[in-house]
Amino acid sequence: MNNITRYGALQRRLHWVVVVLVGSQYVLQAPMKAAMSSLQDDVQLTALDFLVTTLHTWGGAAIGAIMVYRLWLRWQNPVPVGNGRLHGLAGGVARGMHWGFYAVLMFMVASGTLHYYFDQHWVASWHERGEWLLLIMIAIHGLAAMLHHFWKKDDVLRQMWGSGPQH
Numbered sequence: 001m002n003n004i005t006r007y008g009a010l011q012r013r014l015h016w017v018v019v020v021l022v023g024s025q026y027v028l029q030a031p032m033k034a035a036m037s038s039l040q041d042d043v044q045l046t047a048l049d050f051l052v053t054t055l056h057t058w059g060g061a062a063i064g065a066i067m068v069y070r071l072w073l074r075w076q077n078p079v080p081v082g083n084g085r086l087h088g089l090a091g092g093v094a095r096g097m098h099w100g101f102y103a104v105l106m107f108m109v110a111s112g113t114l115h116y117y118f119d120q121h122w123v124a125s126w127h128e129r130g131e132w133l134l135l136i137m138i139a140i141h142g143l144a145a146m147l148h149h150f151w152k153k154d155d156v157l158r159q160m161w162g163s164g165p166q167h
């Protein structure tokens with residue numbers, strides 16, 4: 001347990017970059033599905049299909065790379081879960097959720113890559129299951145952050161918010 005009050009500035013920035021990138025993966029969901037069925041049916045890709053597949057695959061790769069880097073940053077820096085005030089079960093659940101995010105996002109990158117680049121179409125249904133699991137996790141995690149901020153009025157959200165130094 002520690003009393004570090006915030007994640008490092010780079011960790012905070014990268015957290016929100018990943019939120020935006022993951023959000024874009026969901027926004028591109030329908031056109032990505034359409035482009036993929038054109039690809040599988042050997043139909044010529046339109047310029048829009050090409051743009052969507054490029055954004056989705058490179059966006060996914062960027063998420064994977066950033067998550068690996070964030071793992072390293074997390075290992076290098078103290079982890080301020082709940083400002084050191086989330087003990088026992090609450091702290092355990094928060095940490096479990098964080099590790100879950102690392103695992104599910106890497107799973108999404110791996111399953112998407114197998115499907116797209118290695119023609120392993122059976123993994124598509126797992127990519128879709130992962131998509132739902134991730135959505136549920138984001139809802140719980142985002143709601144918990146909001147409850148801390150607006151209901152408990154503690155500093156949990158501020159640990160991950162804003163720029164400036166760590167202390």
Ligand code: HEM
Binds near residue numbers: 025036108110112116
């Ligand atoms: C964290 C990263 C990723 C997220 C959150 C994500 C999310 C999604 C979502 C929401 C869909 C729509 C699925 C559906 O409703 O059927 C999708 C489809 C797809 N994704 Fe990803 N994806 C990620 C990474 C990747 C990567 C790295 C690749 C390939 C290199 C990839 C390849 C695909 C393909 C080929 C489809 C179409 C699947 C189909 O035809 O059913 N994804 N992804």
Ligand code: HEM
Binds near residue numbers: 082
């Ligand atoms: C794609 C969506 C999201 C992902 C993948 C994600 C992932 C993570 C991860 C992995 C951590 C642990 C810190 C680290 O290892 O760097 C974290 C912490 C945190 N996230 Fe998110 N997050 C997402 C969305 C959100 C949203 C929408 C909010 C706020 C409404 C939020 C607020 C926070 C806060 C306050 C922390 C620090 C909490 C603590 O340490 O107990 N996150 N997030």
